[in-house]
Amino acid sequence: MSDLFLQVTVSGLLIGGVYALLSIGLTMIFGVVRIINFAHGELMMLAMYLTFWLHTAHGVDPYLSLLVVAPAMFAIGVAIQRLVVQPILEAPALMKVFATVGLYIALQNLALMLFTADFRTIQTPYASASFRIGAISVSEPRLYAFLCAIVMIVALWAFLKFTLVGKALRAVAENRTVSALMGIRVSRLYLLAFGVGSAITGVAGTLLLPFSYVFPTIGSIYTLVAFVVVVLGGMGNMLGAFFGGLFIGLVESFSGTYVSPAIKEAAYFVIFILVLLVRPQGLFGMGKGSEEIGLK
Amino acid sequence: MKRSTMALVTMALVISALFAVPAAEAGQAPIRIGALYPITGSLALLGEESWRGAEVARQFRNQKGGVAGRQVEFLRADVPDVNAAKSEAERLISREGMKVLIGTYSSSLSLGASEVAARAGVTYFELGGISDQITERGYKTIFRTCPRAQLFSKSQMAFSRDWIAGQIKKKPAELRVSLIHEDSAYGSSIARNLEAEAKAAGVPLTSVIPYDSKAIDLSSVILRLKNDKPDVVVGVSYANDAILIGRQAKELGLDIQAFIGTGGGHSLSGFAEALGPASDGVFNVDFTQFEVNTKFTPGLPEFVEAYKKAFNGPPRSGHSLANFMGATVLFDILEKTQGDQDSSKFRSAAMAYEAKPGTTATGWGVKFTESGQNALAETFLTQWQNKKLLTVWPDGPSVAKPSLIKPFSK
Numbered sequence: 001m002s003d004l005f006l007q008v009t010v011s012g013l014l015i016g017g018v019y020a021l022l023s024i025g026l027t028m029i030f031g032v033v034r035i036i037n038f039a040h041g042e043l044m045m046l047a048m049y050l051t052f053w054l055h056t057a058h059g060v061d062p063y064l065s066l067l068v069v070a071p072a073m074f075a076i077g078v079a080i081q082r083l084v085v086q087p088i089l090e091a092p093a094l095m096k097v098f099a100t101v102g103l104y105i106a107l108q109n110l111a112l113m114l115f116t117a118d119f120r121t122i123q124t125p126y127a128s129a130s131f132r133i134g135a136i137s138v139s140e141p142r143l144y145a146f147l148c149a150i151v152m153i154v155a156l157w158a159f160l161k162f163t164l165v166g167k168a169l170r171a172v173a174e175n176r177t178v179s180a181l182m183g184i185r186v187s188r189l190y191l192l193a194f195g196v197g198s199a200i201t202g203v204a205g206t207l208l209l210p211f212s213y214v215f216p217t218i219g220s221i222y223t224l225v226a227f228v229v230v231v232l233g234g235m236g237n238m239l240g241a242f243f244g245g246l247f248i249g250l251v252e253s254f255s256g257t258y259v260s261p262a263i264k265e266a267a268y269f270v271i272f273i274l275v276l277l278v279r280p281q282g283l284f285g286m287g288k289g290s291e292e293i294g295l296k
Numbered sequence: 297m298k299r300s301t302m303a304l305v306t307m308a309l310v311i312s313a314l315f316a317v318p319a320a321e322a323g324q325a326p327i328r329i330g331a332l333y334p335i336t337g338s339l340a341l342l343g344e345e346s347w348r349g350a351e352v353a354r355q356f357r358n359q360k361g362g363v364a365g366r367q368v369e370f371l372r373a374d375v376p377d378v379n380a381a382k383s384e385a386e387r388l389i390s391r392e393g394m395k396v397l398i399g400t401y402s403s404s405l406s407l408g409a410s411e412v413a414a415r416a417g418v419t420y421f422e423l424g425g426i427s428d429q430i431t432e433r434g435y436k437t438i439f440r441t442c443p444r445a446q447l448f449s450k451s452q453m454a455f456s457r458d459w460i461a462g463q464i465k466k467k468p469a470e471l472r473v474s475l476i477h478e479d480s481a482y483g484s485s486i487a488r489n490l491e492a493e494a495k496a497a498g499v500p501l502t503s504v505i506p507y508d509s510k511a512i513d514l515s516s517v518i519l520r521l522k523n524d525k526p527d528v529v530v531g532v533s534y535a536n537d538a539i540l541i542g543r544q545a546k547e548l549g550l551d552i553q554a555f556i557g558t559g560g561g562h563s564l565s566g567f568a569e570a571l572g573p574a575s576d577g578v579f580n581v582d583f584t585q586f587e588v589n590t591k592f593t594p595g596l597p598e599f600v601e602a603y604k605k606a607f608n609g610p611p612r613s614g615h616s617l618a619n620f621m622g623a624t625v626l627f628d629i630l631e632k633t634q635g636d637q638d639s640s641k642f643r644s645a646a647m648a649y650e651a652k653p654g655t656t657a658t659g660w661g662v663k664f665t666e667s668g669q670n671a672l673a674e675t676f677l678t679q680w681q682n683k684k685l686l687t688v689w690p691d692g693p694s695v696a697k698p699s700l701i702k703p704f705s706k
Contacts, residue, residue: 004523007548011515119536121570128546128574139547211543212512213536221510256516257523261507262479264516 003135008257009250010136016249017146018208022222023229023241024153025201031236032173032193035085035096039104040201040226041219046107047073047202048214049115055122055209062122062210063144069206070199077198078191085194086187104219111216121213128211145207152200153242160238169193173236228272233284240284247283326369327362327635329626330388332399332409337376339402345612346401346424347372349619352602357627364635368627381405385412395637396421396630398623401615403427403445404481410438419639423622424615427485431669437639439646439664441622443673448581449489451675452556453497455579455689456528460554461499463700464527472502474526476517476533476541478509483532486558490530502526509537517541518548527553535561539570545704546574554579555703556677564613568683575680577701579688583614584621584658585678588687589695595624595657621658625649659693 026040037043047069054060054068084103088095121127129140160166172179172189180186205214229248233240248268255267275283331350334343351370358367371392373384381400388394389412396419400406406425413420414435422430422440426448431440457468475490477483487504494501503524507517514537521529529552533541538561557580561567568575590596599620603611611617630637632645646664653661653672661672677689679698688698 004519007522008516008519011513011519011548015513015515119539119566121539123570123572128543130547130549132549137547137549139544208512211547213539215536218512221512252513253516253519257519261505261511261514261516261520264511265508 004257007136008253010138012250012253013246014139014142014146014249015252016246017149018142018204018245019225019229019248020242020245021145021149021152021204021207022201023226023233023245024149024156024238025197025199025204026226026230027233027236027238027241028156028197028200029194030230031238032169032197033081033085033190034173034176035089036100037197038097038100038223039080039107039219041221041223042104042107042111043073043076043198043201043219044205044208044222045111045214045216045219046076047205048209048218049111049120050202051206051209052120052122052214055124062124062206066203066206069202073202074195074199077195080198081191081194086190089190104223108216108219115216117216119213119215122209124210126210139211141207141210145204148203148207149242149245152203153238156196156200157238165189165192228268232272232275232282234282237282237284240282244283324366326367327364327630327637328369328371328392328394330385330392330394330397331370331372332375332381332384332388332397332405333372333401334376334405335372335374339376339405342613342615343401346615346619348603348607348611349599349616349621350398350423350623352599352606352616353620353623353627355606356598356602357624363627363630366635375400375405375409378404378408381409382412385409389413389416389418395419395639396626396642398423398626400425403430406430410435414438417639419637419642421622421626423619428489431665431667435668436643437668439668439670441625441660441662441670441673442583442618443660443675444669445486446489446493447673447675448558449486449493451581451677452490452530452558453493453499455556455581455677456530456554457497457499459689459698460528460700464553466527468497468499471499471528472524472526473499473528473530474503474505474521474524475501475530476505476507476521477531478533478537479506480509482534482560483509486532507537509534511537511540513544514540515544515548518544518550521545521550521552522548528556529554530556530558531562532558533561535564535566538562538564538567542567542571542574542578542704546571550704552703553700556581559583563678563685565685568680568685571704572683573706574704576682576706577699577703578680579698580678580680580685581675582678583618584660584676584693585614585685585687586611586617587678587684587695588659588676588693592654592693593657593659594655599657617658621656621660624657625651625662654692 029037050069051062051065054065055062084099088099126140130137160170168184169189172186176186229244230241233244251268252264256264333347334340354368362368375381375384397413398421401424403425406422410420414437420438424442426445428444428446461468461471477487505517505520555578559582562580563582629645629649633641651662660674663671665671676687676693678685679688686696687694688696
């Protein structure tokens with residue numbers, strides 16, 4: 001076990017934590033509302049710009065700005081669900097795809113218009129702070145993002161498992177029609193699911209900004225990663241999204257270091273295709289049939 | 297309504313045409329030159345910056361009485377992409393009758409536009425595109441005043457061999473040099489040059505690491521470098537990836553003696569702003585920058601003054617300066633032909649034109665080779681010291697001594 005090997009593992013897990021965090025939001029929307037949200041990365045982009053603006057114009061620390069970003073993103077998510085998704089819930093799958101793709105294009109171009117194509121970074125004392133354990137260095141902001149991902153998954157899991165609203169959400173995810181017959185107000189729960197999913201995604205964006213950057217088209221990169229993670233982990237499966245994220249992080253880190261950084265994206269897409277061929281329901285999929293969630 | 301508008305437009309066109317013809321014959325008509333720059337789109341920032349340099353040169357010349365007693369006019373065309381570059385060059389030549397075109401900031405735009413110009417026998421005077429190919433296609437009417445890409449690699453290797461090796465007490469052949477480059481056309485073409493130049497300089501490359509400039513995590517690049525243990529890292533990056541690499545190098549404790557950038561992301565002020573003190577010590581090869589020995593670059597302070605007055609702020613990069621220098625050379629050559637823009641007369645005047653190094657605003661000399669490349673164009677080495685990009689090598693244009701500061705360590 002060389003130092004390099006350990007360092008590659010740590011770096012891979014840390015970035016994997018960020019991918020996991022990003023994918024949990026998508027999974028939430030996917031699992032409950034059963035819509036493929038192609039504008040997922042754009043939600044994160046909006047949150048990053050919000051964080052950027054709070055920091056540069058008002059001097060708000062990015063971690064503190066979570067208190068503003070999360071509710072704001074919740075509101076944006078609810079609005080998207082109400083105005084864009086709800087009217088076409090019963091429409092054919094293709095129409096839903098067009099709607100969210102349209103949303104993604106609209107948001108991206110709006111951002112290009114409002115914020116210009118420049119890359120924005122924020123300056124914090126801890127932007128590239130790190131500490132060492134032996135020969136291994138651990139980046140602080142990445143560690144925060146990683147820990148935050150774990151806390152969120154646990155909280156979300158507890159919410160779904162133990163609260164009444166959480167149980168209702170799970171019921172809706174399982175069967176929309178029967179839930180409605182049982183007296184659950186399905187459309188309200190959809191609003192909640194989209195809102196929570198967006199808020200989590202927003203948190204991911206905020207946590208990323210201290211060690212990354214934002215530009216209007218950054219969303220599409222993250223959307224792609226999130227989709228790979230979610231499909232890999234089993235659609236709608238939160239634990240799957242978490243381990244899927246870590247796995248993609250490790251694949252990226254190892255192939256980048258031991259083969260070439262230029263092929264790291266190619267590497268995880270190859271694995272992605274292999275998984276789809278061998279185990280189409282994903283590593284943690286709920287079994288036969290669930291892989292079609294969102295396209296019915 | 298529509299018809300009457302059409303009629304009005306047609307009348308206006310006819311009238312302007314009637315007036316244009318006698319004016320051109322009068323002899324005192326302005327000298328008109330086509331200027332192709334990307335003013336919108338993704339290349340707009342530095343494209344417009346480049347145009348500003350040429351524009352300041354034009355205003356200077358007109359204040360001093362113009363070229364051969366005639367004022368100079370630019371017909372500016374916006375060329376955001378290669379198709380626009382070709383069609384606008386076509387339009388300026390066939391519809392506007394331009395005999396001389398300038399441009400273009402981006403190499404790919406230049407390749408497209410100059411091809412059209414050269415085939416029509418029109419002079420294309422490139423002031424800012426660096427791709428080697430531009431002057432290597434056998435055309436007689438293409439000239440370039442700025443340095444070509446190969447020179448960037450050459451001076452990086454020369455600096456590593458002549459200065460860094462001595463500083464860290466190693467023989468050049470023992471020096472470990474790694475190259476990291478973004479893997480689009482820009483980075484890859486410079487990488488090929490650097491491999492050739494490294495061989496020629498007797499400093500073999502330890503490793504070549506390509507990466508995707510849009511990646512959101514580049515720790516694998518840094519980890520590979522840690523594994524390869526180079527003394528010197530040469531980087532070819534755009535803006536964002538340059539910053540990301542700097543940050544992750546610091547996070548992961550990359551231990552190298554020197555880092556040399558290749559223009560691009562490493563010479564933008566945003567690089568030092570984002571990295572703070574960690575940018576200290578990073579070297580960079582580029583066009584002439586503003587922190588330079590002005591004895592070697594006569595006309596530079598005046599340029600900066602005029603620029604500030606015209607555009608309400610200091611120049612944003614060395615691109616405007618390079619274009620200012622090039623446009624000035626163009627006007628000097630036209631002075632020699634008495635304002636005649638005929639391409640064969642222009643070529644003989646250009647081939648006879650000479651300026652010594654240290655006599656222009658960029659410090660470059662001028663002597664065109666048969667292929668139209670300015671053989672005396674140079675790149676200078678700069679270094680970030682306290683958030684300032686100081687020219688440090690070679691001695692002529694430098695304002696400070698290069699100093700061996702471990703990059704990304706503070």
